[in-house]
Amino acid sequence: MIWVIHILNGVAFGMLLFLLAAGLSLIYGLMKILNLTHGSFYLVGGYIGLSVMRLTGSFALALVVAAIAIAVIGAAIERFFLRRFHLDELPQTLLTFGFLFIFADLSLWIWGGDPIMLTMPQIFQRSVPMGYFSYPIYRLFLIVVGLIIASALWWFQEHTRLGTMLRAGVDDAEIARALGINVSLLFTLIYATGAALAAVGGVLAGPVLSLYPGADFDTLILAFVVVIVGGLGSLRGALAGALLVGLLDDFGKAFFPEFALFTVFVPMAFILVVRPTGLFGRR
């Protein structure tokens, strides 16, 4: 029974990581932007969800509004700022780093410094008994949602026109442009989508991990580990990396608690040695 709990736990955490890593990975794959603002999209998305829930009490609405709001903010950042430094990695990274700080201070100002836990929908507020312990239904819900979003993203990438353009853009943006694909619009769309995914992650994580100043940095680091393990620019890699990191983190903390601080980083270092581009990364 304990094993079932640990596996479920690792997968549920992995699904949250996937939502963050998917956007991070797509954005890097297409635009070669190391998007440090991703942590803010997660945290501010969660906070916007919080405000919506306080106003309306609806978790579903919180998810939708947070995703849309962060998508708009993301699109604006891409259009008006990042675009000016296309393929210029250092200024881009610094810019996204700067935004990370700005959003951190803004959130502190608007939502305060106390850790806040989002209220989960009534139907998920129970646990299923499992031996001596029990398991929260909400985490099972996270696994289901994660799987749905992962399949939707995969379907989008493999079976839609936009997805094809995305793959073309990832392979060679210049040639894609020459073929008549509106790469500029594609950039904005993907950046906004990645941001929205992070916001959804923030709202979904809110009832489990809570929102607090600094959550942006904490989750950003984990998301980076996931994309490094999985391989930058690959959706499949993001999913595999997220599940691996989620499970390693859980089992590591449970069975090797002395190494709790680097249960995630040691495997990452090992994978980097064996496969420097990550599990599914391209050379």
Added chain:
Amino acid sequence: MTDKNSATAESNANARRARRDALCAIAAVFMLGAPGLPAHAADAIKVGVLLPLSGNFAANGQQTLTGIKMYFDSIHNEVAGHKIDLIVEDTQGKPDVAVTKARKEVERDGAQVLSGIVLSSEALAVNDYSRQAEVPLVLSGDAGVDEITMPGPLANPYLVRVSQNGRTVAAAAAEWAYKTKGWRKVAVLGSDYAGGVNVNYAFAQTFCMLGGKVIQEEWPPLNSLDYGPYLTTLDRSAEALVTFTPGADGLRLGQQYAQFGLKGKMPVLDIYAGIAYEPNLGQLGDAALGVYSSLFYTPMLKTPENEAFVAEFKKRMGSLPANEGPNGWAGAHAIADAVKAVNGDLKDKLKFMAALKAVKFASPKGEIVLDKYGQVIQTMYIREVEKVDGQLANVPIASYPHVDQFWPFTEAEYASYKYSWKEMKGSLTDCGKLLAKK
């Protein structure tokens, strides 16, 4: 050509001079501005407040500051005919910034006494500065490092602390767990940093001395997102789970403890109330019901000082105070009383320190007196989360009055133990080592 050149050069030089004069004038205005303000500012008492007002500990800083201001406002910012000037600086929760800001307040703004400070790392850094520059320091924030007020290398004649220290809150928890609850075997779970080890060590040491035993210790890192792995590996023969998890960790642990079905099976004793922190209660809802916690304060105390404090605090902050507000308030009260005792003359600093150590007053926390090292002696409370008028609240169920920094040991007993908390992480289950004498 030459003439023209020299003329240009001269006019350039004139322009430069004019610019420089203008700059000097502006600088002069700024420099005169500060001391030239109110006429009686010369004999005002300047209090330098050092608190994290941005970053992860901003909420703690803000609450402490509210407490400080509440007391000074209640005496109209005036003591013995001297106006009180507060100089507030944001330390950002960083020790190096704290020292820089302390220097700025003392050396540029003329602060005569420093106060506040939330993190132990900041406290250690500023303690050093205070000792070296001989500036009185009244710790009134959360900084709980034990050794700073004990005889030893950190001792500082210019320091007093009215907030708390790390070990006493844990010692009271151990006393209550053993004597009132009759627990003999418990598991401890503490955030893995200096404060966590310090506090859980103090619990284990006192618990062993009484006759109990810690049978398991778990150390999740600070900011652990998921407590699932720790909760599911708990030793089920433990009669209770003793925790120390400040900040967002407490909120997550409280919720996940209930979700993983431990509520009702293994009681929780929450040292310092990381779980049962007042801002957490509403969010945890029924998951928090029945959580025991140990602290030197609860807003539910039925004393006139506390009821007035809670009402005013609610008016200012819109929420119930946790422990920080009363600490800030007590620090401000101590400063005001000491200033009064020396008639506003802070030039003889050791005389001022003696006056600080002699203060005695009723505070929202209970009666405040200080020991000869300047550490507060106060009441410890065991609280239980109950529903009061439909709201969750920390109701006091036991109290230990007059707890000094070595309690329940004497100073000599405490000094006779061989190992300090720094060497004991991983050995809290070993009563022999915990109680080994020098």
